[in-house]
Amino acid sequence: MSANHPTAVLKFGGEVVADTPRLVRVMSEVKALSDRGWHFVLCHGGNPQANALTERLGLERKQVGGRRITDAETLRVMKQVLAGECNIDVVAAALGQGLRAVGISGVSAHLVTAERRPPKVMSGCGPDPIDFGYVGDIAEIRTDLIDLLWDHGYTPVLNTLGVSSRPDEASGVCEVYNINADTVSSAIAAALRADHLFLITGVPGVLRDKDDPSTRIECLSEREARRAIDEGVIVGGMIPKVEEALKILQQGVKAIHIVGAEAGSIRAEAERPGSCGTVLVHDAR
Structure with a gap:
């Protein structure tokens, strides 16, 4: 991008999403910079919302070494929270401040292509390899969709789920993975060679x-x-x-x-x- 159109990735967690006045303030600042020619990708997390839904559903929250184990039920929670509640709330706040916000997922158009993390031994967690379930390691970032949205004046609001490059042989469906939002936002910024990465x-x-x-x-x-x-x-x-x-x-x-x-x-x-x-x-x- 030229100096007149700086590019930026902004990452914030579910704590900001849950605090409506704070979220609105952030969106108003993004709008002010967008009016000056900046192009943003907004990446959000949703850990507090996922923990709350897990508790309401009576599910066990599984963590090892401070990291979430994403079994099938937990993955369903993450889909509902990240691609549903949180993404919609951020888009609504962005629209309220005048941004042409579009909610997308890392799954969309294989934007965040990932591989399932293999079991591995974790320091301080015993000798046996830990299976983190449906947790993904990023293999590729495909920025075509972001470029398309930017070219047409839209601000992408990205939830940080990832997707396999190929479908499962038995089901014919590409697997969806839970990926840390800090990791995804950093990878997006690197793939775009962004001018700025903001971490709230x-x-x-x-x-x-x-x-x-x-x-x-x-x-x-x-x-x-x-x-x-x-x-x-x-x-x-x-x-x-x-x-x-x-x-x-x-x-x-x-x-x-x-x-x-x-x-x-x-x-x-x-x-x-x-x-x-x-x-x-x-x-x-």
Whole structure:
């Protein structure tokens, strides 16, 4: 894309989807940037909604090492939540703010083509391989549908289910897989070689002290980010987010923004990177 039409992927979780005022604020910021020529893909999760539906249905929530086991019943829940409730709620909020939003799935047109994750031994979970069920590992991202929607002025709202490249021999149906939303949004950004990937988190960026928002780090180069991990500045759940971001930078994404969901944060980050979150950028050449 030209400088007049920056491309961006915005990922947010089910917590944002469930908080209508916050969701509307996010959509209004996307609309303001879209009016200036930006092209967005909106990727959403739905973990709180999936957990709530699992409980209402009386199903057992199965996790190993903090990761969801997706058996057939759980996959049905994920389809209902991601492709149903959450996707529709995000599209409705986007429409309300004037975006020409279209709800799509990673299953649509084989956008997120995946393979079923084979059983594997997990650290701290015993010697036996863990079968995660209908969990997918991304094999290919096909961006044709996104390009088509962008060309016609639409904003794709993507749920992060994936699909097998070939049908099951017995049923003739392509298998659907549950895939982590952070993983999908990063892969989409890399395949598009997007100018920006925005990740909305529960904190306003990478913090030197995880309990003190005033210690936010405005900008990290690849080298600085690795050093911050090695020195214990970046800790806990922020480590995999930053490590994933570093991989995506190497695949052509120009900047990755880790931000909170405070009013104005996305627009401010787009206009002045590092002003409201933490921006990860390439090392100086």
